[in-house]
Each structure stands twice: as C-alpha cells, then as structure tokens.
Amino acid sequence: MLEVSGITQIFGGVTALDSVSFAVHKGDITGVIGPNGAGKTTLFNIITGIYRQTAGTVTLEGNDITGLPPEKLARRAMVRTFQNIELFGGMTVHENVMVGMHTKSRSGLLACSLKMPWSISEERRIREGALQWLAFTGISDLADHAAGGLPFGKGRLLEIARALAVEPRIILMDEPAAGLNSQETLALSLLIKRIRDLGITVVLVEHDMELVMDICDRIVVLNLGRKLAEGTPREIQENPEVISAYLGDDD
Amino acid sequence: MKRDLLLFACFLLFIMSAPQFFAGGYLMNVLVFVGINTMLAIALNLLLGYAGQISLGHAGFFGMGAYLSGIMTTTYSLNPWIAMPVAAVVVGCLAGLIGLPILKLKGHYLAMATLGLGIILFIVFNETVDLTGGPSGLSGIPNIEFAGIVFDSDVKNYYLIWGVTLVVMLFSLNLASSRIGRALRAVHDSEVAAQVLGVNARILKVQIFALSAVISSLAGSLYAHTMTFISPASFGFNFSIELLTMVVIGGLGSIYGSFLGAALLTLLPEFLRGANDYDIIIYGALLMVMVMYMPGGLVRGFPDLFRKIFKKKAESGHA
Numbered sequence: 001m002l003e004v005s006g007i008t009q010i011f012g013g014v015t016a017l018d019s020v021s022f023a024v025h026k027g028d029i030t031g032v033i034g035p036n037g038a039g040k041t042t043l044f045n046i047i048t049g050i051y052r053q054t055a056g057t058v059t060l061e062g063n064d065i066t067g068l069p070p071e072k073l074a075r076r077a078m079v080r081t082f083q084n085i086e087l088f089g090g091m092t093v094h095e096n097v098m099v100g101m102h103t104k105s106r107s108g109l110l111a112c113s114l115k116m117p118w119s120i121s122e123e124r125r126i127r128e129g130a131l132q133w134l135a136f137t138g139i140s141d142l143a144d145h146a147a148g149g150l151p152f153g154k155g156r157l158l159e160i161a162r163a164l165a166v167e168p169r170i171i172l173m174d175e176p177a178a179g180l181n182s183q184e185t186l187a188l189s190l191l192i193k194r195i196r197d198l199g200i201t202v203v204l205v206e207h208d209m210e211l212v213m214d215i216c217d218r219i220v221v222l223n224l225g226r227k228l229a230e231g232t233p234r235e236i237q238e239n240p241e242v243i244s245a246y247l248g249d250d251d
Numbered sequence: 252m253k254r255d256l257l258l259f260a261c262f263l264l265f266i267m268s269a270p271q272f273f274a275g276g277y278l279m280n281v282l283v284f285v286g287i288n289t290m291l292a293i294a295l296n297l298l299l300g301y302a303g304q305i306s307l308g309h310a311g312f313f314g315m316g317a318y319l320s321g322i323m324t325t326t327y328s329l330n331p332w333i334a335m336p337v338a339a340v341v342v343g344c345l346a347g348l349i350g351l352p353i354l355k356l357k358g359h360y361l362a363m364a365t366l367g368l369g370i371i372l373f374i375v376f377n378e379t380v381d382l383t384g385g386p387s388g389l390s391g392i393p394n395i396e397f398a399g400i401v402f403d404s405d406v407k408n409y410y411l412i413w414g415v416t417l418v419v420m421l422f423s424l425n426l427a428s429s430r431i432g433r434a435l436r437a438v439h440d441s442e443v444a445a446q447v448l449g450v451n452a453r454i455l456k457v458q459i460f461a462l463s464a465v466i467s468s469l470a471g472s473l474y475a476h477t478m479t480f481i482s483p484a485s486f487g488f489n490f491s492i493e494l495l496t497m498v499v500i501g502g503l504g505s506i507y508g509s510f511l512g513a514a515l516l517t518l519l520p521e522f523l524r525g526a527n528d529y530d531i532i533i534y535g536a537l538l539m540v541m542v543m544y545m546p547g548g549l550v551r552g553f554p555d556l557f558r559k560i561f562k563k564k565a566e567s568g569h570a
Contacts, residue, residue: 048447050443069446070443070446070447071446071447071449071450071451071452073447074446074447074448074449075449079447079448080447082443082444086441086443086444087440087441087444088436088437088439088440088441088444088445089440090436090439090440090504091433091436091437091440095433095436098430098433099433099434099437099445099448099450100448101430102430102433102434102448102449102450103448103449105430107429107430107431108431109426109431109458109459109462112425112426112429112430112431112432113422113423113425113426113429114422114425115425115429119429119430122430123429123430126430162448163447163448165448166448166449
C-alpha cells in the first residue's frame with residue numbers, strides 16, 4: 001500500500017531521519033512509535049508532502065509520490081490528521097466536514113457564483129454526505145456548533161470525520177490520542193478499528209503504548225532517526241533493543 | 252436558503268426605493284459613491300475576509316479600471332461597453348500574474364508587497380502624462396449609454412451603479428456560500444489542513460485575488476464614466492486604507508457588512524462637514540471605539556449589542 005525507502009532528512013547539519021525504510025500493508029493498522037525526538041512526526045510530514053526530504057522515495061499503491069504536495073495526495077486518497085488538531089475554527093462542525101468533500105465536487109468559481117443547477121445539486125450532495133461522517137464519528141448533535149469552541153476530544157473526532165470525508169484509502173494520524181482522557185482514548189481505539197473495517201489502511205504515530213499494542217497489526221519503532229525494529233506488537237514487546245531504547249541502557 | 256433570498260429581496264427593495272426620498276438632493280450623489288465603494292469593499296472582503304489575504308494595493312486596481320476605461324473611450328474613442336470588459340480582463344490577467352509570486356507571501360510581507368504594487372500603479376497614473384494626463388487628470392470621459400438613455404444624472408447613475416453593485420453582491424453571496432467560499436475560509440483558518448483535504452490553496456488564492464481585482468476594475472470603470480473626470484489623487488494609498496477600514500468596520504467575511512462599512516465611511520464625512528476641522532478627530536475616535544468594542548464589525552456588533560442589552564434587562568427583571 002505505502003512504502004517508504006531510504007528516507008533521510010537533514011535539518012541544517014542535524015540528521016533527523018537516517019535512511020528509514022518500511023512498508024505498510026493494505027488494510028492494516030500500522031503504528032509508528034519511538035521516544036521523543038525519534039523523528040516520527042518528521043517522517044509523517046515527509047510522507048504527506050509537507051516537508052521535502054533530503055533523500056529517499058515514497059510509493060503509494062505502486063506509484064511514486066515523492067515530493068507531491070498535500071492537495072495532490074488527497075486526490076490519490078491519502079489524508080492525514082494533525083497532532084495539534086487543525087480545525088477551521090471560524091466554521092461550523094458541519095462545514096468543516098463539507099470542506100473534506102472538496103475533491104469529491106468540482107463546481108468552479110464561476111459555476112458557484114452563478115449558482116448553476118449542477119452546482120446546487122452538488123452542494124446538496126456535499127451537505128448530506130458530510131452528515132454521514134458526522135454520524136460515523138458520533139458528533140451529529142454538534143453539527144451546527146462553531147468548530148472553534150469544541151472541547152479537545154470532540155475536535156479530534158471532527159478532524160477525523162473531516163479526513164474521512166475525503167474518502168481516503170489510507171489515513172495517517174499524528175498522535176490521535178494526545179490530550180484525550182482514558183475514556184476518550186478507549187472510544188478512539190474503537191473508532192480506529194471501525195475505520196479499518198471500512199477497508200481504510202491506518203498509520204498512526206502514537207505515544208500511548210496501551211493503545212498501540214491494543215489496536216495495531218504491525219509496529220515500526222524509530223529511535224534517534226533510525227528504524228530500530230519492525231513487527232507485530234508481541235514481537236516488539238519482546239525485542240531487547242526496543243526495551244533498552246525505552247528504558248535506557250545501564251552500561 | 253429561503254431566508255438568504257428574502258434578505259436579499261428586502262435589501263434590493265431598500266436600495267431601489269432610496270431615490271424616492273433623496274432624488275434631487277446632494278445626498279443622491281453621495282449614494283452613488285456608496286454603491287461604488289460597496290462594490291470595492293466586497294471585492295476586498297472576498298480576499299481579506301474570506302481567503303484571509305491582505306491587500307493594501309486595491310486602490311491601484313480601482314485606478315487601473317478607471318484609467319483603462321477612460322483612456323480607451325477618450326483617446327481611442329471606444330464605446331464604454333467595450334472598454335469596461337476589456338479593462339476588467341486586462342486588470343484580472345495582471346492581478347493573476349502578479350498574484351502567482353506575491354501570494355506565496357504571508358501576513359506583513361504580503362501587506363508590504365501589495366502596498367508596493369499600489370504605490371507603483373499610483374506613480375504610473377501620475378507620471379505617464381501622455382497617457383493619463385498626469386496630476387491634472389483625464390477629462391471628457393463619456394457617460395454610459397444604454398438603450399438610448401444617457402446616464403448623466405445622479406438618479407440615473409444611482410440606478411446604473413446600484414444595478415451592477417447588486418449583481419456583484421448576489422454573485423459574491425453565492426460564491427461565499429458555495430464549496431469555493433468554504434475552501435477560501437478553510438485556507439484562512441488553516442492553510443495546511445485545507446491542503447491536506449485537497450484544496451489547492453495556491454491556485455485558489457490567485458483566483459480570488461484576480462476576481463477581486465476584476466470587481467475593483469469594474470468599479471473603477473463605472474466611476475470614470477459616472478464622474479467623466481478622473482485624477483490620480485482618487486487612487487492613492489489613502490484610498491486603499493479607506494477600503495480596508497470599510498471592510499473591517501463593516502465586518503470581515505460578510506457581504507452585507509461590506510455595504511454597511513462602505514455606507515458608514517462614505518456618509519460620515521458628509522455629516523461631519525459641519526464639524527469643520529474636528530471631523531478627522533471624530534472619525535479617528537469612531538474607528539478606535541469600533542475596533543475595541545465591535546471587533547466583528549457592524550454586521551455582527553449590532554446584534555451582539557442588542558443581545559447584551561436584552562440580557563441585562565432580563566437579569567434586572569429577575570432581581
């Protein structure tokens with residue numbers, strides 16, 4: 001599904017990522033973990049076209065997507081969420097999700113300004129389609145609320161609903177459980193499993209080990225910009241190198 | 252949807268009935284300017300209020316529309332009906348070309364770049380004496396003619412200008428409530444999130460910048476044909492700032508707000524004429540009070556104010 005190979009990122013002499021390679025299998029939930037500063041978010045930013053890497057390639061469904069900007073990746077059914085949720089605060093919850101359907105609609109500037117019949121019916125389709133994703137994430141009752149005033153946990157759900165509206169085949173989530181309480185985290189893990197059950201491949205960067213071990217099919221461990229290990233949650237838990245990276249070495 | 256239509260219908264009725272009360276008076280002439288300024292404020296609001304991109308050079312696009320129309324109809328004796336769209340297309344293309352590089356800039360840097368653009372255009376109006384007549388202006392611009400009617404009086408011009416302004420308004424209201432309007436507001440709130448969802452922010456910003464320039468150019472052309480005389484002084488940096496003030500006072504991201512802002516800032520100097528030199532102080536104080544107590548602009552400020560007063564009354568009723 002998604003393959004990264006030899007990704008290297010150097011920020012002004014500091015090597016943030018050093019030749020990282022791994023593959024994400026279709027239909028899996030893959031977790032990318034690692035101590036702070038391991039390069040997880042940098043890797044995400046490279047895959048999703050926000051940073052341009054120093055070296056290496058990214059392939060999506062067999063096509064080279066290295067260096068494509070985020071808006072082109074959305075059209076190739078790849079979407080992401082952010083660690084510090086990036087909502088459109090001045091819009092309602094419903095409108096936020098409607099923006100997610102941008103690539104599924106095509107009326108241009110002129111057609112919209114003149115309210116052409118096809119743009120009216122398209123608008124209706126967007127309006128109704130967005131409601132479906134609000135229902136999926138369980139925030140239908142907040143549809144007309146301002147997104148800017150949402151509590152953090154609900155904002156996270158909205159960001160996921162908005163990303164799903166793009167109808168992705170792969171979704172990358174940057175620390176989806178950050179800032180959530182235990183109850184919200186539990187609901188999130190169920191939601192992520194339901195997303196996978198829709199046939200969407202999920203990749204997540206996460207600090208919450210319990211969540212990662214519970215829901216991930218495969219785990220990639222990064223440490224100091226290098227890939228330390230890769231495998232099933234059980235394999236990772238038993239890997240001595242991973243244990244020492246997390247707990248620290250004595251010698 | 253129906254409510255929006257009803258609101259627009261009421262507004263249309265209100266605008267169209269105004270000459271019944273003011274015809275013949277000096278105010279009629281001022282109301283023509285309210286129309287032109289409304290068009291300009293809407294143009295800038297699409298860019299600033301919706302897409303969140305500032306421009307301090309819009310007076311330049313307004314001036315270009317006026318001068319292109321003026322020069323084509325005087326020096327080259329073209330019909331205004333040809334000159335106006337040609338001017339709009341030229342200004343739109345120019346704005347698109349300039350927009351491509353400068354809209355990569357953000358915040359203060361974009362403000363500086365557009366400020367520079369406005370200043371350059373002003374210098375062109377002022378210095379190319381052979382073409383524009385320089386500081387002494389360009390006169391003898393013909394009035395617009397339509398179906399045998401020459402638009403040469405305040406009342407006729409009022410209907411002409413407001414006819415076009417209402418079309419621009421409807422056009423902008425439609426745009427604002429569409430997928431494009433949503434994408435613009437998305438870019439405003441979080442450009443990176445909008446991009447991740449598939450919005451091509453770069454192209455969209457250039458498109459709206461060009462559209463905004465086209466509307467400004469149209470307003471400029473109409474201004475030239477209404478006044479029949481134009482000079483660079485009307486298209487300077489001061490006017491760009493005045494437009495910005497209209498948009499902010501009226502309410503960012505509100506089309507009707509742009510009308511309120513334009514109406515207030517166009518009518519106020521007329522009412523303050525009696526205050527002699529103090530008018531500028533009143534004007535400045537009003538701006539400060541507005542920004543401090545109605546940051547959402549008139550269009551949101553008044554309903555909020557009503558709500559506050561109403562709430563206070565309800566509370567004191569309980570006590």
